[in-house]
């Protein structure tokens with residue numbers, strides 16, 4: 001068990017990539033705080049799936065774009081399990097449109113949900129991690145869109161590139177405490193988020209991806225488990241593409 005005795009918070013952990021991450025960390029021995037924003041049924045289902053694997057989990061509602069709710073989520077995790085060893089900032093959204101038609105609210109929502117949430121949650125867990133003196137792992141789910149930029153996603157690309165800069169700065173601030181901060185940049189994965197892509201876009205994606213297909217949520221989850229484990233103890237400030245090669 002790579003993560004025996006560890007406690008992880010996974011934001012937006014009830015569906016899609018977040019659910020796969022919650023389950024994979026649990027399979028490897030971690031106790032999971034499954035954060036959700038609005039769908040309690042999906043979160044409870046994920047908790048039940050984790051329990052069926054023989055691991056512990058709780059579901060905690062919080063809009064992580066809201067500073068106070070994020071602090072409450074961190075507190076709930078510590079109340080339940082006494083510590084937080086792993087934070088996965090996975091919650092995210094898209095509001096795709098060309099800059100010419102982008103509304104201010106579409107910019108603000110994406111920045112708040114994708115980027116400010118990572119600040120909010122890191123503020124919630126960094127101090128308890130430092131006090132525990134047991135190191136820690138912060139893993140931010142960025143995107144290939146933040147590396148190469150994609151048209152129609154100026155808000156999303158900016159938020160995901162922002163996560164990478166944020167992670168590097170933090171890796172330098174927290175390295176002395178044995179807390180690593182890394183990003184994963186997924187390529188295209190079929191989830192609710194990408195269900196809006198039309199046939200032409202999916203064709204472009206598979207043709208532009210050297211491995212010739214979209215990825216699976218579990219393939220992102222395995223990379224998270226690796227970065228969360230002792231095997232990755234000397235990796236920090238890194239962005240790992242898990243993208244079938246599309247952004248190389």
Ligand SMILES: NC(=O)c1ccc[n+]([C@@H]2O[C@H](COP(=O)([O-])OP(=O)(O)OC[C@H]3O[C@@H](n4cnc5c(N)ncnc54)[C@H](O)[C@@H]3O)[C@@H](O)[C@H]2O)c1
Pocket residue numbers: 011012013014015016017018035036037038062063064065089090091092093113141142143144185186187188189190191192193194
């Ligand atoms: N699917 C892809 O192709 C892809 C590619 C690159 C990066 N990503 C990133 O992976 C992450 C997971 O996305 P997904 O594809 O599983 O999509 P998804 O829409 O299924 O999952 C997003 C999750 O975030 C949660 N969430 C949204 N706003 C929230 C808030 N304010 N507070 C708490 N939770 C909130 C949602 O409820 C949901 O559980 C996102 O950060 C996304 O940007 C996805």
